[in-house]
Amino acid sequence: MRQPARSPLSRWSHRHWLLAGLLVFLTALVATIVPGLAKATRKPPAQTGLATVELPLPAPAALPAPDARAAEEWLPVTVEAGQTLGGVFEELELPASLMYEALDVPGMREPLVRLRAGAVLEFQLGGKDGLRALRFERDEASRVELRRQEGRFVARVIERPLERRVMTASGEITSSLYAAGHRAGLGDAVIHQMANAFSYDIDFTQDLRVGDSFKVIYEEIWRDGERLRSGGVVAASFTNRGKEFTAVRWERNGKMEYFDLEGRPLKKSFMRMPIEFARISSRFNPRRKHPVLGTVRAHKGVDYAAATGTPIMAAGDGRVSFAGWQNGYGRTVIIDHGKGVTTLYAHMSRLGKHKVGQRVQQGSIIGYVGATGLASGPHLHYEFRVNGVHRDPLTVTMPKPDPLTGAELAAFRAATAPAVAQLKRVGGVQLASR
Ligand SMILES: [Zn+2]
Structure with missing residues (x-):
């Protein structure tokens, strides 16, 4: 920074x-x-x-x-981690009273207090008060300028309208998904989102084949004639070993999700593995010899060997029911997913930020791999229980997430029909000429 x-x-x-x-x-x-x-x-x-x-x-x-030039010069200050607005004013040797005045300008307190590490404030220093003007990006679509005029701040909002551009791309796998995506002109964010949407049906590390193909409709957000960021994948299809999968974006309960053409969520209730970059070091086994104790003891979960500090994710949406130390398990998190399902994550080197009772989303980081408790080396011990009974997380039939039904399914079909039709046309010319 x-x-x-x-x-x-x-x-x-x-x-x-x-x-x-x-x-x-x-x-x-x-x-x-x-x-x-x-x-x-x-x-x-x-x-x-x-x-x-x-x-x-x-x-x-x-x-x-x-001095004359400095009056027109904007001095950019990047907010550092843990730094407050007061800290920024202090560093510039500006009186705190000026900051309070700025905060008291109607509509300014909330965006100014909300400024995070990495945000840029720009100052025009000098003049009677030591400060001529202050400006910052209030949000993506507007910038605010606070200028000192006759001993008070006058606010000016400069609107910067956002433009949503719909783009299409298609490609064929010759080596990796990323290589094919880049060839088709896609940025990493779009490729990552497409891979994520299909990740419950396709294992991109093992199932991908040369000749697999994809089509994607995505958005780009533009401002003042410049590309600002990706607006995400609207719809995509992926043909893996001759089988076509389709993902269509739809907002349910205020959350963007991907569904298939029949309105079934692509996202499953539980992830296959609650950890990335790990290998299975011990499977679910009712009659295993314990590696530390040397006695025969059931291994009621799956062990994933990974480096200390590797993030551990919540396997599904739920509520933290335990976060702390348990004998043998060391630092442990238990999540209650409702419908009688709980998951347990043991031997953590460090717990995540979630407190007992807090809701967690599937994929959010709840802790880090370690070797606390009875562990021969750093690994995640992962348990899956249904109504209190240990089940093998690798073979248990996971409860299915609710599909769209009734009026919501009808609304989904109507709203996504244009994107689905467009998806069918993407790359059509190339396919015909091949
Ligand atoms: Zn274990």
Whole structure:
């Protein structure tokens, strides 16, 4: 993260850098104009490049005084992790009273207090109060400028309308999904989202084959003629080993989800593995010899060997019913998923942020791999219980998530029909000519 100006000294060096930059720019400008002049006056125009070297640099005195220029200059300050707005004002040696005045401008308190690490505040320093103006991005679609006028802040909101562009792409797998996606002009965010949507049906590390193909309709968010970010995948289809899967985006209960054409969620109630980059080191086994105790004891879960600190995810949506230390299990989290299903995650080096009673979403990080309790090395011990009975998480029939039905299914079909029709047309020409 960049350092904001810490003292008047560093602010001065900031201005000096700008001066130096301006000199370099002027030199470059002279360098590009002068060869042309040399050509016109000298013949033959040999070694025109040399002419630029001998030219005197413009004297710094010819430039506007730093103070006059500083008045127009915006000093950007990036908010650091853990830094408050007060901290930013303090670093710039601006009185706290100015900050309180800014917070009291109607509509400003909430966006200013909400500014997070990485957000940029820009200041025009100087003037009677030490501050001429302050500006920041209130949200994606607007920027606010607070300018001192007669001893008070006057706010100006500059709206920056967002534009949603619908894009289409298609491709065929020759090596990896990412390679094919990049060839089709897709960014990593879109490829990742497409892979995620299909990840419950297709194991992209093992099932992918050369000749598999995809079609995707996605959005891009543009602002002021510039691409701001991906707007996500609207619909996609993926043909894996001759079988076609379709994903259509639809908002249910305020959450974006992907459904198949019949309105069944692609996302299953539980992930196959609550951890990435891990291998199974011990399976569910009612008669296993315990690696630490040496006695025959049922192994009532699956062990995933992984490096200490590897994130552990909630296998499904639910509520944290335990987070703490348990004998043998070490640092442990238990999640209650409702309908009699609980999952347990043991031997953590560190617990996640969730407290007992808090809701967690499938995939959110609830802790980190470790070797606490009775463990021979760092691994996740994962248990799946149905009505209190241990089941093998690798073979248990997972409860199915609710499909869309009735009026909601009808609304889903009507709203997504254009995208589904468009999806069928994507890449159609190429397919016909092949
Ligand atoms: Zn285990």
